[in-house]
Amino acid sequence: MAAKKGNPADETIRRAADSAHSAVDKVADVTSDTADTLNEKGQQIKHKEEQWLESVNQYVQKNPCTSIGIAVAGGFLLSRILSNR
Template sequence: MKTTVNKAVDTASELTHEAADKATDVTNQAVDKLSEKGKQLKNVEQRLRNEYSEYIRDNPLTSVGIAMGVGFLLSKLLSNR
């Protein structure tokens, strides 16, 4: 009887370890993917910032006009609430 219980405990222990290993692998894969996506987003943000900075330098009056228009629209939207 004791050996049957020992076998059951060993089997349960092995299954628990396998499940924990699988969960760890999936978690590590998710962390790697999120890290990769974070780097991609950071690169996109830097590229867009450079492009917008260049546009603002080349078109300062247009940029001020756009900023004023957006500010006006936001003030109207937020004041109605």
């Protein structure tokens, strides 16, 4: 007895489902890679921020008068800029 042929519509649906599944897998892989890269960059930024804050803290401890002067001047300039708006 000869094997029964499948319905052409069923075959088309199966191929479309396989293609969709493959596309979803590719998107998931790219999304995962992107998330990993963003996480790594976020960690690098956090590390740089910690280094910068440590440098600022050391500068303020070594130069307290200069630091106060810089803060006062910065506050004055910021207030002038914001008051003109």
